[in-house]
Structures are given as C-alpha cells and as structure tokens.
Amino acid sequence: MASVDEILQTLKTRSFGRRLYLFERLESTNSTADELARDGAPEGTVVVAEEQTLGRGRLGRRWLSEAKTGLYFSLILRPAIPPREAPVLSLAAAVALHQAMESLCGLKPDIKWPNDVLIRNRKCAGILLEMSSESDELKHLVLGIGVNVGHDRFPLELEGLATSLFLESGHLFAKESVMQSILESLEPLYDRFLSQGSCAILDSWIKRSSFAQGRRVVVELNGIRRSGVTWGVTGEGALQVKLETGGTEEFLSGDVVNWE
Numbered sequence: 001m002a003s004v005d006e007i008l009q010t011l012k013t014r015s016f017g018r019r020l021y022l023f024e025r026l027e028s029t030n031s032t033a034d035e036l037a038r039d040g041a042p043e044g045t046v047v048v049a050e051e052q053t054l055g056r057g058r059l060g061r062r063w064l065s066e067a068k069t070g071l072y073f074s075l076i077l078r079p080a081i082p083p084r085e086a087p088v089l090s091l092a093a094a095v096a097l098h099q100a101m102e103s104l105c106g107l108k109p110d111i112k113w114p115n116d117v118l119i120r121n122r123k124c125a126g127i128l129l130e131m132s133s134e135s136d137e138l139k140h141l142v143l144g145i146g147v148n149v150g151h152d153r154f155p156l157e158l159e160g161l162a163t164s165l166f167l168e169s170g171h172l173f174a175k176e177s178v179m180q181s182i183l184e185s186l187e188p189l190y191d192r193f194l195s196q197g198s199c200a201i202l203d204s205w206i207k208r209s210s211f212a213q214g215r216r217v218v219v220e221l222n223g224i225r226r227s228g229v230t231w232g233v234t235g236e237g238a239l240q241v242k243l244e245t246g247g248t249e250e251f252l253s254g255d256v257v258n259w260e
C-alpha cells in the first residue's frame with residue numbers, strides 16, 4: 001500500500017481519513033480504532049492494516065485477513081444520535097461500497113441485507129459496525145470495512161461464496177484507491193444522515209439492493225430460521241419480511257442465509 005503521505009495527497013475528503021494510521025499487521029483494525037477512540041481520537045480517524053491476525057466479521061465470525069490481497073480498515077465516528085439509530089450507518093457504508101465499486105471498478109454489485117456487498121451473488125465486501133455506549137448514550141462508533149481486492153482464489157470453505165474485485169473485473173486495483181473511493185462516497189452520505197436523518201440513506205440503500213422488496217429469503221436470528229418474502233426496510237434499517245407462516249416480522253439484526 002502507498003504511504004500515509006501519498007494517500008493524503010490525493011484523498012478528496014474533509015475529515016474522513018485525514019488522520020490516518022497505517023499498520024503492517026494488527027489483530028483487528030476495529031480493536032485498534034476502538035482503543036484510539038477511547039483515547040480521544042477525533043471523528044474521521046482511519047486505521048488501516050495490511051494484514052489482520054484476528055479479523056472479525058458479523059455475528060462472531062472470522063474475516064479472512066491475509067496480507068496483500070485484502071483491504072482492511074476502520075473509521076471512527078462520533079455522531080450525536082441515540083444508539084438505536086446507529087445501525088443505519090452500516091447501511092450507509094454498504095451504499096458507499098456499492099458506489100465505489102460501480103464508479104471505480106465499473107462493476108454492478110448488489111447489497112444483501114444488511115450490508116454484504118455481493119457481485120454475481122458472491123460476497124466481495126463486509127461491514128462490521130461496533131458501538132461504544134454508556135447508559136443509552138453513544139460514545140463512539142467504529143465502522144470496520146473489509147474488501148476482497150486482489151484474491152485470485154479463496155480457501156475451499158469460501159469457494160462459491162466469496163469473490164474479489166480482481167476476479168470480477170480482471171483488474172488489480174490499488175488497495176488505497178479502493179479505500180479512498182469508499183471514504184469519498186461515505187463522507188457525503190454521513191453528512192446527509194446527520195442533517196436529514198435516515199430517510200436519505202434508506203432511499204439510496206433500497207435503490208441499490210435487490211433484497212429490499214419481493215425477494216424470497218431465509219433469515220437466521222439466534223439460531224432460528226424464518227422464511228418469507230422481503231417487504232421493505234424500516235426507518236431504523238430493520239428488514240421487514242412477510243413470513244410463510246403468516247404475519248410480518250421485522251429483523252433489526254440477523255443474517256439472510258438463503259435467498260432466491
């Protein structure tokens with residue numbers, strides 16, 4: 001990856017990434033960003049690592065974080081919002097990833113609720129939003145983003161499930177260009193969220209996700225699976241599903257494990 005100075009010279013943001021920490025190897029950029037945030041690092045601070053030894057994903061999963069091929073970074077946010085509104089920011093990040101993959105890479109991605117970025121039904125990027133709050137007051141958020149950039153293959157257990165920008169476009173993108181493009185897309189979305197609320201984000205998310213409405217899905221939450229057809233997202237970003245068994249359920253967390 002390019003040096004911090006080189007990245008800052010071409011980064012077109014006001015605050016996101018202006019304070020940038022670049023590490024060769026970390027356990028998890030989310031953990032380091034969280035420590036920096038607790039020590040008072042300002043909003044917009046970004047931690048990026050060439051490699052993670054304990055990269056984590058949503059729902060307690062691991063995130064494959066080998067050197068060279070993947071982009072791993074975390075952004076510190078300090079919005080003055082109640083904790084229940086925070087999940088929309090992970091949808092905003094998915095929109096930013098979608099925009100970056102379209103404009104920088106010329107690809108046609110999809111967003112699987114809540115924030116998996118898919119290309120041809122395979123996962124190319126993931127987002128992990130972690131919150132620090134005390135008695136219903138949000139202290140800070142760490143938005144972790146992992147993008148499969150240069151992989152030319154995946155371990156057996158991910159074959160057919162994962163893909164990379166290289167595999168989809170045939171082009172080896174520089175990791176810093178991908179990160180810059182994501183930060184440049186995300187900053188205006190974040191500003192809009194702060195000034196106008198979640199509606200603007202949700203509208204963009206709905207336009208970019210084929211999962212927003214009319215998709216037959218199986219959602220898993222706490223080990224329980226529910227089948228139905230998607231029926232929109234709420235103002236807090238919860239997925240509404242018309243259940244096969246009748247009635248509608250709103251999922252604020254969970255995972256779409258099967259879809260048609």
Ligand code: BTN
Nearest residue numbers: 028055056057058126127144146
């Ligand atoms: C998911 O789809 O499960 C979320 C994956 C998030 C991975 C990124 S890589 C950078 C940041 N640091 C971590 O440990 N995880 C996130």
